[in-house]
Amino acid sequence: MSAAQWRKAMNFSDAGRNWSGGRPVAATPSDARSATRSAPAAQAGVSLGRLWSHIRWRHVIVLAAVLVYPWIASPFFTYQIGAQALALGLIALSLTFLAGYGGMLSLAQMTVAGIAGYIVAILGVSGTPEISLGWPWWLVVILAVAGATLAATFIGWLSVRTEGIYTIMITLAIGMAFFYLAQQNYAIFNGFQGFQKVVPPVVLGIDWRGPVPFYYLALFWALAGYFFVKYLTRAPFGIALQGVRDNARRMRALGFSPVAHRVAAYAVAGAIAGIGGVLLVWYNGLISPGSVGTSWLINILIIAVIGGLRHPVGSFIGAIVFVLLQNFAIDLIDRERFNLVIGLGFLVIVLFSPDGLLGWWDKVKEWALRRTGGRRSAGRSNEWRSVGVPQVRPVGRQ
Amino acid sequence: MTKRTAKLFGALTGAAIATVLAAAAQAQETVKIGLLATLEGPFAAGGQDGMRGAELAVKERGGTVAGKKIELVKASSDAKPDVAVNSTRKLVEQDKVQIMVGPLSGSEGIAVKEYSKSQPGVTFINGGSGAQATTLLNPSPNFFRFNTDGGQWMVGLGDYAYNTKKFKKMALVAEDYAFPYSQVQGFMAEFCKAGGKVTHKAWVPLGGKDYSSVIAKLPQDVDALLVVLGGSDAVNFLSQYEQAGGDKPMVGGSITVDQTVLNFKGKRRESLLGTAAAGPMADSIDTPEWKKFVADYKANFKDGFPSPSLFAFVYYINMKAALDALEAVKGDLSGNQEKYREALKALKLKTPVGEITLDENRQAIGPTFITEVAKGPDGVFFNKVVKTIPKVDQKLNLSKEEFEKMGLGSRDVPNCP
Numbered sequence: 001m002s003a004a005q006w007r008k009a010m011n012f013s014d015a016g017r018n019w020s021g022g023r024p025v026a027a028t029p030s031d032a033r034s035a036t037r038s039a040p041a042a043q044a045g046v047s048l049g050r051l052w053s054h055i056r057w058r059h060v061i062v063l064a065a066v067l068v069y070p071w072i073a074s075p076f077f078t079y080q081i082g083a084q085a086l087a088l089g090l091i092a093l094s095l096t097f098l099a100g101y102g103g104m105l106s107l108a109q110m111t112v113a114g115i116a117g118y119i120v121a122i123l124g125v126s127g128t129p130e131i132s133l134g135w136p137w138w139l140v141v142i143l144a145v146a147g148a149t150l151a152a153t154f155i156g157w158l159s160v161r162t163e164g165i166y167t168i169m170i171t172l173a174i175g176m177a178f179f180y181l182a183q184q185n186y187a188i189f190n191g192f193q194g195f196q197k198v199v200p201p202v203v204l205g206i207d208w209r210g211p212v213p214f215y216y217l218a219l220f221w222a223l224a225g226y227f228f229v230k231y232l233t234r235a236p237f238g239i240a241l242q243g244v245r246d247n248a249r250r251m252r253a254l255g256f257s258p259v260a261h262r263v264a265a266y267a268v269a270g271a272i273a274g275i276g277g278v279l280l281v282w283y284n285g286l287i288s289p290g291s292v293g294t295s296w297l298i299n300i301l302i303i304a305v306i307g308g309l310r311h312p313v314g315s316f317i318g319a320i321v322f323v324l325l326q327n328f329a330i331d332l333i334d335r336e337r338f339n340l341v342i343g344l345g346f347l348v349i350v351l352f353s354p355d356g357l358l359g360w361w362d363k364v365k366e367w368a369l370r371r372t373g374g375r376r377s378a379g380r381s382n383e384w385r386s387v388g389v390p391q392v393r394p395v396g397r398q
Numbered sequence: 399m400t401k402r403t404a405k406l407f408g409a410l411t412g413a414a415i416a417t418v419l420a421a422a423a424q425a426q427e428t429v430k431i432g433l434l435a436t437l438e439g440p441f442a443a444g445g446q447d448g449m450r451g452a453e454l455a456v457k458e459r460g461g462t463v464a465g466k467k468i469e470l471v472k473a474s475s476d477a478k479p480d481v482a483v484n485s486t487r488k489l490v491e492q493d494k495v496q497i498m499v500g501p502l503s504g505s506e507g508i509a510v511k512e513y514s515k516s517q518p519g520v521t522f523i524n525g526g527s528g529a530q531a532t533t534l535l536n537p538s539p540n541f542f543r544f545n546t547d548g549g550q551w552m553v554g555l556g557d558y559a560y561n562t563k564k565f566k567k568m569a570l571v572a573e574d575y576a577f578p579y580s581q582v583q584g585f586m587a588e589f590c591k592a593g594g595k596v597t598h599k600a601w602v603p604l605g606g607k608d609y610s611s612v613i614a615k616l617p618q619d620v621d622a623l624l625v626v627l628g629g630s631d632a633v634n635f636l637s638q639y640e641q642a643g644g645d646k647p648m649v650g651g652s653i654t655v656d657q658t659v660l661n662f663k664g665k666r667r668e669s670l671l672g673t674a675a676a677g678p679m680a681d682s683i684d685t686p687e688w689k690k691f692v693a694d695y696k697a698n699f700k701d702g703f704p705s706p707s708l709f710a711f712v713y714y715i716n717m718k719a720a721l722d723a724l725e726a727v728k729g730d731l732s733g734n735q736e737k738y739r740e741a742l743k744a745l746k747l748k749t750p751v752g753e754i755t756l757d758e759n760r761q762a763i764g765p766t767f768i769t770e771v772a773k774g775p776d777g778v779f780f781n782k783v784v785k786t787i788p789k790v791d792q793k794l795n796l797s798k799e800e801f802e803k804m805g806l807g808s809r810d811v812p813n814c815p
Contacts, residue, residue, distance in 0.1 A: 077492075
């Protein structure tokens with residue numbers, strides 16, 4: 001197929017629109033690389049007016065809702081439901097980016113977040129002054145995100161040569177190795193007990209520990225992460241990454257390096273997970289090996305999958321559902337049986353919609369369009385499946 | 399983002415407002431008590447039994463206190479401090495409980511105590527957690543603990559080992575975290591003072607499987623071993639020690655020589671006879687109060703253990719304290735629960751093991767029982783009470799100066815090689 005078709009197909013999140021900002025795309029395959037390279041220039045030329053035209057009513061409503069939310073909700077809902085879902089969603093977003101756009105299902109995203117959390121606790125201020133160095137918060141946060149990015153790059157470098165289930169296994173092994181290191185090392189990680197009293201700093205006279213300031217802090221980074229991923233998946237790097245996901249051999253033939261793109265994707269995901277990890281350690285006020293144990297490695301996968309891997313917003317929707325179930329399942333059913341409700345909830349979502357909750361959204365939309373006889377019922381959501389290459393599903397190439 | 403998210407947020411907000419209104423309407427007729435224990439994770443069985451203990455205290459009063467109905471709101475954690483704080487926050491801020499009982503394990507207790515400082519309108523009473531630091535370092539004015547801690551549980555054992563069992567030199571094998579540090583401190587403070595020596599300390603990671611290198615390093619010239627391990631760690635260590643040909647007598651921590659270890663099969667079982675240990679309770683206490691407690695437990699919980707576990711016991715006394723004090727102030731929780739807290743502080747709590755009072759840090763002063771493994775007439779091994787130490791305080795019955803000089807227990811504190 002032609003490069004134009006290919007590019008159109010790659011751009012599955014919105015196949016109807018042209019990724020390069022309406023500029024006529026090159027028609028010959030030999031021109032593919034140069035076209036990709038010159039894309040940033042084209043993107044920079046996009047006027048604010050064009051940006052406005054992308055904004056729909058639903059965007060405005062959601063943005064207004066999340067901004068107003070802490071003023072309506074109780075501190076509990078602001079902090080424990082809202083802020084926790086945003087922090088977890090940000091970590092799951094890194095997995096959505098890796099798995100949905102890069103086709104690499106990494107179980108070590110919580111480990112990366114945990115590394116950032118541990119760096120905050122060890123270099124910053126905690127309840128264990130014998131180990132914690134008490135450096136200023138801004139330096140600690142920069143080092144934490146940098147450390148997480150480095151660790152993620154290393155994990156990526158180790159695991160990109162594997163595919164599918166082997167990627168899952170190797171990242172799980174790395175996650176478990178870090179868990180046991182944190183649990184059994186007392187000199188640096190303080191072993192089983194971890195670190196207590198790791199709290200956000202007081203900056204500009206605002207105590208960022210408070211429910212409302214912390215919610216906005218988490219919201220800012222969640223939105224930043226969301227828009228960054230949205231941008232990146234349409235930037236040349238993101239397009240190439242999706243190309244690598246769908247057909248690495250063809251991309252290599254076109255002159256791209258699949259390994260370099262995958263490792264770079266891990267690094268980017270690591271930075272996002274690192275920010276999420278800093279938020280999460282501040283949210284909890286503590287970090288212990290339990291925070292990076294198997295259950296949490298899996299929980300991040302659950303959040304990403306129940307939300308849907310197709311679109312970055314899926315991770316946040318998944319996180320909201322996850323946090324609500326975690327908190328309120330025990331009210332529905334007594335005692336130790338409440339985990340059954342959580343399990344059933346996840347099962348129902350995955351069973352009836354392999355694409356997570358986002359899949360339901362599309363089904364509802366399709367159904368509504370069919371009822372009203374809409375012309376767009378061709379199913380925009382299904383466009384990405386019709387790509388003429390064999391492996392098109394975001395997860396589990398092969 | 400999508401409309402779905404917007405709808406969700408709307409629903410959330412609605413739910414939040416509804417709950418707040420509901421809570422306000424209910425507060426008059428009932429008293430809401432939050433109950434947190436570990437229903438998941440490594441202590442799931444213990445957490446469930448803890449809940450039984452707390453329920454027993456409520457049942458004894460017929461479900462009412464000072465004419466008000468008791469409404470228990472339960473929550474679960476998995477022994478991780480972050481989960482414990484999340485569950486507590488839900489009970490306090492969402493379910494609007496007035497009194498909070500829990501959590502179960504040590505690091506959870508420290509985390510919940512820190513959280514309690516941000517909720518001055520709610521009174522927190524410990525569940526089962528036994529870390530010293532909870533009430534000793536930066537205590538919280540609204541956190542109360544009616545069970546004694548891991549250090550107190552060992553008071554009297556050091557003296558018993560040195561003077562009665564005539565152990566002069568000992569080696570130590572213990573798990574490497576806060577609870578065993580406290581237990582070892584409780585033992586060594588007395589043992590060292592009496593003139594004993596602990597020449598070798600082996601701190602092992604929690605959840606270890608292979609103890610061969612630890613056993614190989616144990617010195618041969620000691621009289622006995624102090625083993626502070628719990629659950630499967632204790633069973634693993636004892637069986638591997640037996641296989642390696644170890645023959646030293648042992649002294650155990652409060653959760654070392656429990657039923658799982660006593661039911662342990664093998665040659666080594668016989669050599670467990672005479673193993674001394676200590677704790678805040680023992681199965682064989684010979685008082686009518688204790689026997690009544692055990693009988694009540696058995697009558698109420700057909701699915702429970704053969705006799706109440708340590709967790710059932712500590713949750714029972716903490717919940718009983720919460721209710722007794724509530725009765726004393728006739729259910730008056732007004733004025734930021736000021737009167738209620740005064741009543742808690744002044745409480746002389748009648749428990750199955752005797753009277754428990756609080757010190758100035760709102761920490762329990764209560765009895766400790768020294769036990770020895772004995773063989774019953776039917777061949778069943780059990781822990782026989784050999785000595786009772788009444789009124790053990792958090793400073794391990796040392797003077798304030800002496801205790802402060804020693805500091806909190808850690809890998810190197812106390813030390814007498």
